[in-house]
Amino acid sequence: MAGGTVADPVLDESGLHLTEVPPVVPPSPHEADLPPPSPPPRKEPFVSNARLGMLMFLAFEAMFFGGLLGAFLVFRLAAVHWPPPGQPYLPGVVTWINTGILLSSGVTMRRALRAIRDGNQSGLMNGLGVTALLGAIFLAVQGGEWVRLVRYGLTLTSGTYGSTFYTLIGCHGVHVLGAVVWLLVILLQSARYRFTARDHVGVQLCGMYWTFVVGLWPVLFGLVYLY
Amino acid sequence: MAESAVAVGTGQAVHVHHEELGFWRTYVFSTDHKMIGRQFLFLGLFMMILGGLLALMIRWQLAWPETQIPGLRWVPEPFMYDGAMGPEFYNAVFTMHATIMIFFVVMPILVGCFGNFLIPLMIGARDMAFPVLNMLSFWVGAVSGVIMLAGFFVPGGHAAGGWTAYAPLTAVTQYTGVNWGQNIWCISLILLGISSLMGSINYITTIINMRAPGMTFFRLPLVIWSLFIVAILLLLALPVLTSALAMLLFDRMLGTSFFLPAGGGEPLLWQHLFWFFGHPEVYVLILPAMGVASEVLSVFARKPIFGYRAMAYSMIAIAFLSWIVWGHHMFQSGMNPALATSFMVSTMVIAVPSAIKTFNWLGTLWGGSIRFTTPMLHGLAFVSMFVIGGLSGIFMASTPVDIFIHDTYFIVAHIHYVVFGGSVFGIFAAIAYWFPKLFGRMMNETLGKIHFWLTFLAFNGTFFPMHILGVGGHMRRIYNPMQYEFLQPLQPVNVFITVSALVLGIVQIPFVINFFWSLFAGKKAERNPWQANTLEWTAPSPPPHGNWGDTLPVVYGGPYEYSPPGVSEDYLPQTQSRVPHLAAAH
Ligand code: HEM
Numbered sequence: 173m174a175g176g177t178v179a180d181p182v183l184d185e186s187g188l189h190l191t192e193v194p195p196v197v198p199p200s201p202h203e204a205d206l207p208p209p210s211p212p213p214r215k216e217p218f219v220s221n222a223r224l225g226m227l228m229f230l231a232f233e234a235m236f237f238g239g240l241l242g243a244f245l246v247f248r249l250a251a252v253h254w255p256p257p258g259q260p261y262l263p264g265v266v267t268w269i270n271t272g273i274l275l276s277s278g279v280t281m282r283r284a285l286r287a288i289r290d291g292n293q294s295g296l297m298n299g300l301g302v303t304a305l306l307g308a309i310f311l312a313v314q315g316g317e318w319v320r321l322v323r324y325g326l327t328l329t330s331g332t333y334g335s336t337f338y339t340l341i342g343c344h345g346v347h348v349l350g351a352v353v354w355l356l357v358i359l360l361q362s363a364r365y366r367f368t369a370r371d372h373v374g375v376q377l378c379g380m381y382w383t384f385v386v387g388l389w390p391v392l393f394g395l396v397y398l399y
Numbered sequence: 400m401a402e403s404a405v406a407v408g409t410g411q412a413v414h415v416h417h418e419e420l421g422f423w424r425t426y427v428f429s430t431d432h433k434m435i436g437r438q439f440l441f442l443g444l445f446m447m448i449l450g451g452l453l454a455l456m457i458r459w460q461l462a463w464p465e466t467q468i469p470g471l472r473w474v475p476e477p478f479m480y481d482g483a484m485g486p487e488f489y490n491a492v493f494t495m496h497a498t499i500m501i502f503f504v505v506m507p508i509l510v511g512c513f514g515n516f517l518i519p520l521m522i523g524a525r526d527m528a529f530p531v532l533n534m535l536s537f538w539v540g541a542v543s544g545v546i547m548l549a550g551f552f553v554p555g556g557h558a559a560g561g562w563t564a565y566a567p568l569t570a571v572t573q574y575t576g577v578n579w580g581q582n583i584w585c586i587s588l589i590l591l592g593i594s595s596l597m598g599s600i601n602y603i604t605t606i607i608n609m610r611a612p613g614m615t616f617f618r619l620p621l622v623i624w625s626l627f628i629v630a631i632l633l634l635l636a637l638p639v640l641t642s643a644l645a646m647l648l649f650d651r652m653l654g655t656s657f658f659l660p661a662g663g664g665e666p667l668l669w670q671h672l673f674w675f676f677g678h679p680e681v682y683v684l685i686l687p688a689m690g691v692a693s694e695v696l697s698v699f700a701r702k703p704i705f706g707y708r709a710m711a712y713s714m715i716a717i718a719f720l721s722w723i724v725w726g727h728h729m730f731q732s733g734m735n736p737a738l739a740t741s742f743m744v745s746t747m748v749i750a751v752p753s754a755i756k757t758f759n760w761l762g763t764l765w766g767g768s769i770r771f772t773t774p775m776l777h778g779l780a781f782v783s784m785f786v787i788g789g790l791s792g793i794f795m796a797s798t799p800v801d802i803f804i805h806d807t808y809f810i811v812a813h814i815h816y817v818v819f820g821g822s823v824f825g826i827f828a829a830i831a832y833w834f835p836k837l838f839g840r841m842m843n844e845t846l847g848k849i850h851f852w853l854t855f856l857a858f859n860g861t862f863f864p865m866h867i868l869g870v871g872g873h874m875r876r877i878y879n880p881m882q883y884e885f886l887q888p889l890q891p892v893n894v895f896i897t898v899s900a901l902v903l904g905i906v907q908i909p910f911v912i913n914f915f916w917s918l919f920a921g922k923k924a925e926r927n928p929w930q931a932n933t934l935e936w937t938a939p940s941p942p943p944h945g946n947w948g949d950t951l952p953v954v955y956g957g958p959y960e961y962s963p964p965g966v967s968e969d970y971l972p973q974t975q976s977r978v979p980h981l982a983a984a985h
């Protein structure tokens with residue numbers, strides 16, 4: 173069996189002894205498109221396995237946030253007063269600035285990716301480091317604002333306003349936190365020169381995830397803070 | 400159990416690829432898609448026995464309310480009182496029956512086992528795209544199963560709000576007295592969602608990127624099409640359930656008020672989120688069985704599947720439509736009648752692709768030289784029972800009729816005609832059909848047929864009369880029908896159903912015997928015992944690690960070239976080009 177190409181036992185069992193790819197015959201009623209005379213060589217996939225898998229994971233994440241956002245919108249659209257009487261407004265100016273910080277981290281992540289594509293190791297490390305730092309600043313500012321809000325009396329138990337705010341923004345925060353940790357792991361690996369211009373799947377995947385958490389933020393910011 | 404299965408597996412594998420992986424890596428933490436498939440199969444079958452026993456307990460209670468169930472006197476309070484079921488435990492039992500059957504039987508077997516086993520083998524790949532993720536998918540699923548079962552043993556008992564877990568019943572402990580049971584239910588299903596996510600990522604990536612040369616999308620066997628679509632549905636539907644479960648957990652444990660009117664929350668939100676997931680989910684349960692039926696019917700009718708492309712497109716249509724029909728579960732929730740009407744229309748529309756598939760199966764059978772093997776019988780049962788389930792679906796889809804039959808045994812009849820009559824007959828067909836490939840041995844045909852006919856009769860005896868109960872107004876999920884005067888005349892029907900159900904349970908014994916006997920002592924299977932076309936039959940039975948020897952198969956044609964003109968055999972494997980008469984002569 174080893175080395176058997178076309179003369180595999182399979183063919184023998186069926187009673188057909190074919191050593192070569194057989195000639196093509198007129199179309200049968202069963203299948204309109206003709207079998208190709210010789211099989212097309214296996215093509216390089218359009219999107220690599222790793223990136224396709226990551227895209228799928230992000231689709232899952234998007235639907236997860238979709239569920240939470242759906243819940244938020246149900247309450248938001250039905251509300252006459254939002255925030256409900258007696259509940260605080262969400263911090264505006266600080267969050268605008270914080271949004272800027274997070275969005276710029278998206279840019280530095282792109283920079284890091286472009287750097288490693290050119291084989292620029294220090295550019296990669298710088299990019300990753302700055303991205304992680306910006307992410308951490310974003311989290312710290314968010315945390316600070318949360319403390320202020322809780323002091324003001326807005327908690328998970330303050331009706332749907334508090335429930336949706338902390339759940340949605342909290343879930344996003346946890347994702348950013350996870351992404352920062354991942355960035356640090358990648359940073360550590362890049363400090364050991366794990367990545368090359370040709371092979372840097374780890375950076376790519378992390379970049380995709382980072383783009384997702386950054387890209388999700390304006391949606392949340394717009395709906396939860398501004399709307 | 401899993402070990403024995405594998406012992407059979409390695410026997411023949413060695414001479415192709417000699418790789419010593421050791422016991423743990425081969426049988427337990429295996430990354431081989433076939434082993435993971437077998438693991439899912441054993442998990443599902445084990446859970447099926449549990450879920451079936453729970454069902455018999457429900458039936459006993461409904462036929463002879465509050466009497467002692469034979470053999471269960473040993474079960475302590477507060478589950479049973481001297482062998483009779485208490486109402487709280489009854490609620491937990493029907494909740495867990497459905498939860499187990501849907502999430503831990505049909506999904507692990509049809510999607511977990513056959514998805515894993517068949518995808519690489521039928522598209523000509525050596526394994527899944529991410530084998531380690533695949534292994535994790537099984538183990539996270541298994542842990543989630545253990546957690547789910549552990550819920551029986553916590554104070555307050557297991558979740559008792561039905562498999563649909565409607566809030567606020569499930570959101571407040573005081574309503575049911577169930578505390579950790581409901582939490583565990585949520586946690587287990589969140590974990591299962593993660594397991595399924597890992598599976599979906601693997602299935603989709605593998606099917607898109609790892610098909611053998613020549614295996615175009617429209618040469619994929621329909622069962623692969625169905626699994627591909629199911630993986631997409633699960634990928635996009637489960638996260639919505641996950642988000643709903645998280646909110647329910649937060650309501651229960653952290654004091655949020657998503658589903659609690661007291662804090663401004665909205666109980667209907669749960670229903671919307673649940674059914675947005677739930678309706679795609681029911682198609683997750685049926686689509687792989689449809690795929691299995693397409694394989695089996697075509698092979699044993701020795702005819703090409705009728706309308707291959709129509710079959711694929713109708714599955715795609717079902718997948719799209721299944722996102723916009725969820726409201727048909729909520730007609731009685733007080734929704735706007737205009738909205739109800741649109742859901743009614745979309746639901747009727749989704750019946751169209753289902754009907755296309757049914758007619759195509761009939762067209763496949765028409766004029767075929769049918770071989771009535773065990774898998775074929777189960778496949779035929781699938782088609783006929785799915786027709787009944789689909790038709791009762793149309794009744795319920797029309798809003799005026801549903802006012803009358805919603806939440807009655809009519810729904811229970813519908814569910815079981817589609818999920819047992821459809822998915823479970825699909826499972827039996829799939830096991831009987833692929834057993835030779837799974838374990839390298841044939842199942843016994845006589846026992847298989849005995850099991851089939853008895854199951855088929857007992858199944859209809861059990862579930863058909865439920866339509867009558869439902870139209871008679873018998874509510875679902877009630878503890879004791881005798882408490883209602885208007886139901887007392889229907890009690891003989893309940894008794895008949897329970898007797899049939901007991902028979903249905905008992906006649907599964909031949910299947911279990913056949914399964915295990917064949918596993919160890921069945922006739923050795925050849926490569927292609929059914930003379931089928933698809934790629935898995937070109938690999939040894941069971942396939943070794945890596946599935947094929949040194950060369951992967953190359954695909955020249957579609958999967959359903961049965962009785963093709965110009966070929967001496969009545970089938971043409973996908974690895975062979977269509978040849979004129981002469982080339983076949985030797
Ligand atoms: C022709 C296709 C179908 C139609 C028109 C249809 C329609 C419906 C409708 C309208 C309901 C809600 C009835 C009510 O609660 O008042 C329902 C319930 C249900 N259907 Fe279907 N259905 C179809 C196919 C299926 C399939 C293929 C499956 C599963 C494999 C399925 C599984 C279920 C389940 C599990 C429920 C009950 C959920 C519950 O309340 O516990 N249906 N169906």
Ligand SMILES: [Cu+2]
Binds near residue numbers: 681728
């Ligand atoms: Cu539905």
